[in-house]
Structure formats: structure tokens, C-alpha cells
Amino acid sequence: MDPRHLVVVGGGMVAQRLVEALRDRDTDGTWRVTVLAEEPRRPYDRVALTSFFAGRSPEDLALGDPALWDDPLVTLVRGDKAVAVDRAARVVRAESGRTFAYDHLVLATGSYAWVPPMEGADLDGVFVYRTLDDVAALRGYVTTLAEERTVRGVVLGGGLLGLEAAGALDALGARPTVLQVDTHLMSAQVDLGGGEALRRLVNRLGIGVRTQSMTTRVLPHRRGGVGRVELADGTKLDADVVVVAAGVRPRDELGRESGLAVGPRGGVVVDDTCLTDDPHVSAVGEVACIQGACLGLVAPGYTMAEVTVDRLLGGAAVFGGADTATKLKLAGVDVASFGDAFARTPGALEVVWADPVGGVYKKLVMSDDARTLLGGVLVGDASAYASLRPMVGRELPGDPAAFLLPEGGAGAPDLELPDDASVCSCNNVSAGAIRHAVAEDGCHDLGAVKSCTRAGTSCGSCLPLVKKLMATELGKLGVTVSSALCEHFTLSRAQLYDAVRVAGLRTFTEVVERFGTHGRGCDICRPAVASILATTAPAHVLDGERATLQDTNDHVMANLQKDGSYSVVPRMAGGEVTPEGLIAVGEVARDFGLYTKITGGQRVDMFGARIDQLPLIWRRLVDAGFESGHAYGKSLRTVKSCVGSTWCRFGVQDSVALAVMLELRYRGLRSPHKIKLGVSGCARECAEARGKDVGIIATDKGWNVYVGGNGGFTPRHAKLLAEDLDTETLVRTIDRFLLYYVRTADRLQRTAPWIEDVEGGLEGVRAVVMDDSLGICEDLDEQMARHVADYEDEWRATLDDPEKLKRFASFVNAPDVPDPSLAYVPERGQVRPATADERAVLVAGTTLEVRS
Amino acid sequence: MTTLDERATTWLTVCRLEDLPRERGVAALVPDEVDAAPVLTQVALFRLLDDTVLAVQHHDPFSDAHVLARGIVGTRRVDDQDVPTVASPMHKQVFDLRTGTCLDPAGKQPVAGRSPDLRTWPVQVVDGDVRLAVAGGAA
Numbered sequence: 001m002d003p004r005h006l007v008v009v010g011g012g013m014v015a016q017r018l019v020e021a022l023r024d025r026d027t028d029g030t031w032r033v034t035v036l037a038e039e040p041r042r043p044y045d046r047v048a049l050t051s052f053f054a055g056r057s058p059e060d061l062a063l064g065d066p067a068l069w070d071d072p073l074v075t076l077v078r079g080d081k082a083v084a085v086d087r088a089a090r091v092v093r094a095e096s097g098r099t100f101a102y103d104h105l106v107l108a109t110g111s112y113a114w115v116p117p118m119e120g121a122d123l124d125g126v127f128v129y130r131t132l133d134d135v136a137a138l139r140g141y142v143t144t145l146a147e148e149r150t151v152r153g154v155v156l157g158g159g160l161l162g163l164e165a166a167g168a169l170d171a172l173g174a175r176p177t178v179l180q181v182d183t184h185l186m187s188a189q190v191d192l193g194g195g196e197a198l199r200r201l202v203n204r205l206g207i208g209v210r211t212q213s214m215t216t217r218v219l220p221h222r223r224g225g226v227g228r229v230e231l232a233d234g235t236k237l238d239a240d241v242v243v244v245a246a247g248v249r250p251r252d253e254l255g256r257e258s259g260l261a262v263g264p265r266g267g268v269v270v271d272d273t274c275l276t277d278d279p280h281v282s283a284v285g286e287v288a289c290i291q292g293a294c295l296g297l298v299a300p301g302y303t304m305a306e307v308t309v310d311r312l313l314g315g316a317a318v319f320g321g322a323d324t325a326t327k328l329k330l331a332g333v334d335v336a337s338f339g340d341a342f343a344r345t346p347g348a349l350e351v352v353w354a355d356p357v358g359g360v361y362k363k364l365v366m367s368d369d370a371r372t373l374l375g376g377v378l379v380g381d382a383s384a385y386a387s388l389r390p391m392v393g394r395e396l397p398g399d400p401a402a403f404l405l406p407e408g409g410a411g412a413p414d415l416e417l418p419d420d421a422s423v424c425s426c427n428n429v430s431a432g433a434i435r436h437a438v439a440e441d442g443c444h445d446l447g448a449v450k451s452c453t454r455a456g457t458s459c460g461s462c463l464p465l466v467k468k469l470m471a472t473e474l475g476k477l478g479v480t481v482s483s484a485l486c487e488h489f490t491l492s493r494a495q496l497y498d499a500v501r502v503a504g505l506r507t508f509t510e511v512v513e514r515f516g517t518h519g520r521g522c523d524i525c526r527p528a529v530a531s532i533l534a535t536t537a538p539a540h541v542l543d544g545e546r547a548t549l550q551d552t553n554d555h556v557m558a559n560l561q562k563d564g565s566y567s568v569v570p571r572m573a574g575g576e577v578t579p580e581g582l583i584a585v586g587e588v589a590r591d592f593g594l595y596t597k598i599t600g601g602q603r604v605d606m607f608g609a610r611i612d613q614l615p616l617i618w619r620r621l622v623d624a625g626f627e628s629g630h631a632y633g634k635s636l637r638t639v640k641s642c643v644g645s646t647w648c649r650f651g652v653q654d655s656v657a658l659a660v661m662l663e664l665r666y667r668g669l670r671s672p673h674k675i676k677l678g679v680s681g682c683a684r685e686c687a688e689a690r691g692k693d694v695g696i697i698a699t700d701k702g703w704n705v706y707v708g709g710n711g712g713f714t715p716r717h718a719k720l721l722a723e724d725l726d727t728e729t730l731v732r733t734i735d736r737f738l739l740y741y742v743r744t745a746d747r748l749q750r751t752a753p754w755i756e757d758v759e760g761g762l763e764g765v766r767a768v769v770m771d772d773s774l775g776i777c778e779d780l781d782e783q784m785a786r787h788v789a790d791y792e793d794e795w796r797a798t799l800d801d802p803e804k805l806k807r808f809a810s811f812v813n814a815p816d817v818p819d820p821s822l823a824y825v826p827e828r829g830q831v832r833p834a835t836a837d838e839r840a841v842l843v844a845g846t847t848l849e850v851r852s
Numbered sequence: 853m854t855t856l857d858e859r860a861t862t863w864l865t866v867c868r869l870e871d872l873p874r875e876r877g878v879a880a881l882v883p884d885e886v887d888a889a890p891v892l893t894q895v896a897l898f899r900l901l902d903d904t905v906l907a908v909q910h911h912d913p914f915s916d917a918h919v920l921a922r923g924i925v926g927t928r929r930v931d932d933q934d935v936p937t938v939a940s941p942m943h944k945q946v947f948d949l950r951t952g953t954c955l956d957p958a959g960k961q962p963v964a965g966r967s968p969d970l971r972t973w974p975v976q977v978v979d980g981d982v983r984l985a986v987a988g989g990a991a
Contacts, residue, residue, distance in 0.1 A: 487929055518929065519926070519927035519928070519934040520927045521926045522946075523923070526926060547876065548874065548924075548925065549924075555876075556922075560919070560922075562915065562917065564915075564917035810879065811881045812872070812879065812880050813880050819918055821911075836963075
């Protein structure tokens, strides 16, 4: 039987979820699906739109597994808007004139940003905040204008989106003011007290707020574009850019024009199964008017998508009601609201705790007997959100006030969540599902639980709770979460580090005899011990028994590539390189036939070097003044920098000089995982320092230091550790931070998860490195001083030692014969490894002549 | 797969024992026969802590690259015995150095047409010479 045809109009997050769920569940392929998207791109994470300002690219906002769109049963039509539906003929017509016949139609057109009627709304410089293109245009406009003058921004609307837009403007260096018509910020989610606390927090970020301010006119600037806004009371405010975030309206025109029922405030009316009054048409997400309202949040949209898919496949799912809990995503401002936040339930009691000085306001709404949690508002400290939200409608153990007091107070009792409590509202995952994944499906780490249940894969706010549930469940199973390094050591890496350091051991044999269980180690514990010894008893990576512990990368001091060849990266500290240096690198690459590419760490990577060529290549590089870049090591990689105040019109500090100094200070420092640093010379953050393990951003008073950022599989922004440090204090702080990490992190644990795991979290790290709460700082300082004093270039030392050079022979009985299996073919003027098919017919050596 | 049979086994001296670092591997190029045609095959030689020398194919059946001699040497507990192992430097599959058996495929499949287990060669150490039993006549 040919599959039936599902047409989805709209290419947003809910459409993506619908297609994903359908392809996941429809294993027999009874449906094929066509998605008509107006935007020229695949569905993206609109919720994370604001992060686009923090330097993320559109690709970073991609949702789910991109392979979904390669599925033969899935067709994505991009950049073509559906303009009409003929329900009698069951055909959708697109703007291009193409028609799509359907067996079932889903409207997922979402909503549009509403612009209130006012004069001047069409001027250049007035933006809405809804799509990637809106945001990109806004970013471009502000950046261009900032070259001429200080940009003042005005945001119309003090709701969730308005505050995010204000945060975005602030990040762009525009000084924003939020104009809120209502009495307080986020009036749809938080009460007056919460709104007041929120205003103070927002002010602290440098964002102005005017409440009860209705904008009536937008006036032009004499040089074009926007110049001022005028309020209803006659006040005029300077504004070079205006962002309208006054709310959204459902895009229900297809439904209206095709005669479907539409709600009193818009939206295509659907029943609890998401069907419209036409049995062949459903509506999901923000365009659907379900149970009398349109819901502008992604979680209910996802639920509607799942309900629709279930129904298409013959199931009986119904939409149970919306979870309208929200959490604001604005750096430095923690706001959450959930359940009956306004205490509208008859007899509801409010338990409030406020600390105006600290900018904290918390409220729990309880039933009239003060036992059942109905809802709450958390401003300034929303850390309890993840564990409280699933408890809505259930009895809280003990005094509700205990849940509001700051940590270290009376202490809230541990919440034992019932199985049906929803933990992840984005993906509708219950506590029971997480327990099941741990107990029955063998998911014994956070990554496995996430990929198995999808909990925490959208907004991530529930992750602390998921982790806690998992740990409790593992404990119940009698599975102690083993921190043993591997079968040879029952100690964790951190315990082994301390043991080795205190015992003063110097070799693997000593370590395994003293602390091991049996045997001679493996590919897990040997490199871990090598890394530990590198900072407790420093020696060359190839010295004696140390050489047997190294991964091939550290063993030949280059990066193994897929065909068995290596890549070579000389250090260019801070990304600074002389013309002579570049020429020398170019000549080496040319003479050895290497493929060259600029890395993300601001240096040059040369690929396709055979093991036997490495010493020859490094002889040339060392003679030209280069040293190992440690691109191969679990160690400091690079310190990326912008050009800084030396050249840049905007720079306030010499970021390059600091980056070079830091890279030379920490070069060769072996650590549990790679470490990357970044230094930006002003708040524009061109070095993307907040994506690094340690990011330093210049201020006019000194340096701000951020820790725990990374890119990769789970990108994180670094968090502020300390502000306005002078250079000496800054270096001492980083010294201690890095060594505290080196001593206590797990194997292959980067700084971001380490900070989550380590005693006290970021606060704990701050206490250790800034206030010496453990009394180890003198020790750390001394250890770093020794590292700096003892540093030697590993490659230079290797070239000087004939014994070490023997390790680079291609074959022990034919040291100069290159590996005959390596083969390369030309591509874009350079070489690349031949594919298996190409290799079968190629007999060429590695130094192919390549001419363009 | 080629296996040794009765017809011609030659003990080929590949290197001296002191050319092999303990608990690491080196690659060697040895004469071999595939479908009765003479070829050169890449072999990985490992010297254990007790000076035993073991030889397996240098080719990694999971990554299709000649890299196994560059893996980390260690042991794994199998049936209460510590088995000498090498872990592929590419994607960490673990192999028994004595038998070539793949002890841990690390969730992967070998490339098409390859066995996950490694071919092995008999090795002798005579007067400090490391000798390998190779098929066909010596080159």
C-alpha cells in the first residue's frame, strides 16, 4: 500500500517535533510527510533565539537529528509559503504555484509578532523579535549604527520576549530601555512583588525600565531611521532602534479563508485531539485555539504534535491541558513562574520570602490548608524551580517556607517525586519514565538517560533534577555509581591524583603496584596516570616508562587522523605570528605535501604527515623558531585573542599581550581534558572568550574572568568568576582555578561539568580560588610556579635525543619505507586522503604533485 | 583470510629484541602471500614487560588504517587471568595480543569484509634476534 500523504504547513519547532515523532513511531511507513516552510531554513530552536546574540550561528540553533530531513519519507519545502487550502479537493497551494494534495493536513503556522497601531511603526530601525531573520537584521542594524554613535535602544513590551530582546540589545552594546504598558515586568507570569524584584535585577544589568508607559508615536531621526519615541503622557525618549515585543497573534489566515472555525481572539479552533471541524485537518502549536486559548509556549505545542501523531497512527491520545510554566533566559536574571502563580484558586495562601538587597523574591502559592503546592514565582534565585514545578498539585512535605529560604538555611526536605510528575515539560517526560530508563533500560549516566528519554534535551532547565533522580534510582538499585577509573584502579581520578601526589610516586609501575588491583593497566588508566604524573612529578612525555603510558597522540606528539597519518600544529601564542613564521610554516607544508587549514584556535594545522616524517618536519619548524603547540595533548591548547587596544578602535585593554603571556605560562600543562582560554579586549567579545574554559574580558577597570565555557557536543557559556581584577590577581586566580581543576576533575571531564560536580559548584570554586577556603592556595601557587619554571619544548627535547627519535620509524626493519597504504588525491588545490574505492586503484605515494 | 599451512614456513629475522621498547608496539614489513601471490604485509610487534614478543596484524579492521602497533598495551581480566592486550589508537577496540581475538568492539563493526579478530604470527626470540614465521620463502 502506498503511504498516505501528510502535509504540514509551517516549519517551526512544533512541526519539527511532529515529523520527528511520526518518523519515530510510524515504523511501517504508513505516512509520508511534506513540510511547507516559509523560512528558507530548516526548523530551528526559536526558544534559544537570544543566544544568537551571544555569537551562536544559525547552525547552532539546529533542532534534533539533521538526518530526519534525509529520510525518504520526509520532504521539506523551504522558502515557499502556503497561500490557500481547498478543503473539498484536499489540496494546499503554495506561493510558487505548486500544489500539494493531502490525505491529512496539519496547520502549524505559529504566530506573528503583533505591532500595536502607532505612527512611525514602518520606519527603518523598528524591528520585531520573532525569526532568525528578524534577529539577524536587528544585529546588523545595531552593529552598523554603533560605528557612528552610541546606540540607544527601546523595547516595547516588558514580557518574557521583551526582556530577552533587551538583553540582546545590551549584549550588542546598545543601551536599552524597556517600556512596559502594565504596572510591572512579566505581568503575565509574575505578581507585582516579583515584578519589582525583577526590575531591580534588570536595572543592575544596565537595562532601564519604565512601567505604565504606552508608546504612541515613533519619530524619525534627522539622519534617517528612528530617532525618538513618544509616550502617551507626552514624554519623548531618544531611541536609535526600537524592538517591538508587544505580544504575538496566531497566523490563522489559512484556517479563516478556508472556512474553519476561529476562536474569539484568533486561532484555529481544535478539540482535545487537535482536530479542527474538518476531520482531515488538524492544527497544532501557537495557531491552535485549544480549550479556548492559544498557547504561546513550546511545551504545549510539542504535546499537541505528539497527540496528533498518535491519532494519525490510530491511537487515542488527548491533550490534557497546558503546563504554562516559564523560565526567563536572560543572563544574570533568574525568573521562573509556574502553576497558579497569581493565587487565583479560591482560598489559596501565599508564602512569600523577599530579600530586596539581594534582589530575590520568592513566592509559593499553597492550597487553603497550606499543604498542596499550587504554583509559584521565583525571581533572582530560581534554583528550586526544577524540583518544585513537578510538585504542583501535590502535597509538599514539611513547612513550605523551607523551600524558599536560601541554601544553607533550614534546608528543604528532599522531594520524592511521584512517578507521574512531569520532570521535563518541553518533552513531556515523567519522573517514572526517568526511573524506568535507569532501572530497566540500563541508562546509568546522564547522557544515556537524556538520549533514551529526551529529558533535558530542549531547554535543559530540568537537568539538575534528572541527575538527582538518576542518582537516587541508581542508589536504590544497589548500583553504586562507581567512580573507579577502570578495572585496574578502584580509585577515581581525583582520589588517585591525591594518592600519587601525597605518596610522591614517579612511575606507572609504582602507582599500579601501590594503588592498582591487578594487571598492567589499559588504554583508560595509563593515559590518566601519565596525566597525573605530568603535574605531580614532571618529566618528558617519552622519558622511560612514561612513554608506555601515552596515547599515540602524546607518544608521537601529533594528532592521529583517520587514515593513520598525523597532523602537526606549531604554537602561535595568542594567534600571533610573524610573516617569516608564516612563510616557514608554508614552506614546510609545501615541501612535505601537507594539507593546511586554519584552526578555530587561531593557528595553522598541517595534515597528512607520516609518522616517519614528523621529526623531519619538526627539525624545520624548531629551526624556524617554533615549538610544540600541544594540539595533541589533554593540556592547554590555545589562548585565543582579539587584536585588542593596540589596533582596535574599541579595545580597552591589550588582549593580545595578555593572551601571549597566558599561553606561554600554561603551555604544556597536562590536565583531565583539553583546556582552551580566550581573551577579549572589550565587551564586544570578539575572541568568543565565554566559549572557553577560562575567558577573560577587558573592562575599563581591569579584567573580568569567566570559567566553565566550551563548544563541542554540549556548548556552554562560561560563568563569571570574578570582576575587575588587575593582571596580577587575574593570573593568580587562573593559576589556582586550573590546578584545582587538574587535581579534582574526573578523567576526560571538561571544566563545565566539573564545576557542576565539584563541592559547592561555582560558589565552591570561587571560595577555593579567591578566598582559599581549603587552605591549598599556597600549594597551588607553588605547583604552578614549578610548572612555569620547568617547562621545556617537548619537540626540541625529542630532536636532541636519538633514543626518542627511534620511535618515529615507519617500520622497525625498514625505517625509511613509508606506509604503502597511505594514498592522497587532489582537492581544491591541496591533498586529501583517498577514499577506500580510490585507494584500491591508486598506487601513488604521499607527496602528490598538486597544481590548481 | 590467509592462514599458515604445511607447505612453506620461514623464520624471518625482523629486528633485535633491544629494538623493541617494553609495553609498546612497532610495525614491521614482512613478506607474505595472498592468493599465492607474493606481497608485503604490515605486522605489529609487541614486547611485553617479561620480554615475551607477540605479533598481530598492524591493520585495524575497524578503522581500515594501519595503526595497531601504536595502541596502548595493557592487560584485561578474562576468566581470572590477565590477558595481554592492545587498544586501537583510532577508536579503542581492545584485542587479545596472544590470539588476536577482539575482546571489545567498542560498539562498532569492522569495515566490510573484515573479521573483528586479528591475524597472528608465531614469534621466536633466539640470541636476541626476533624472528617471525612467515608464509612462503624469505624475501
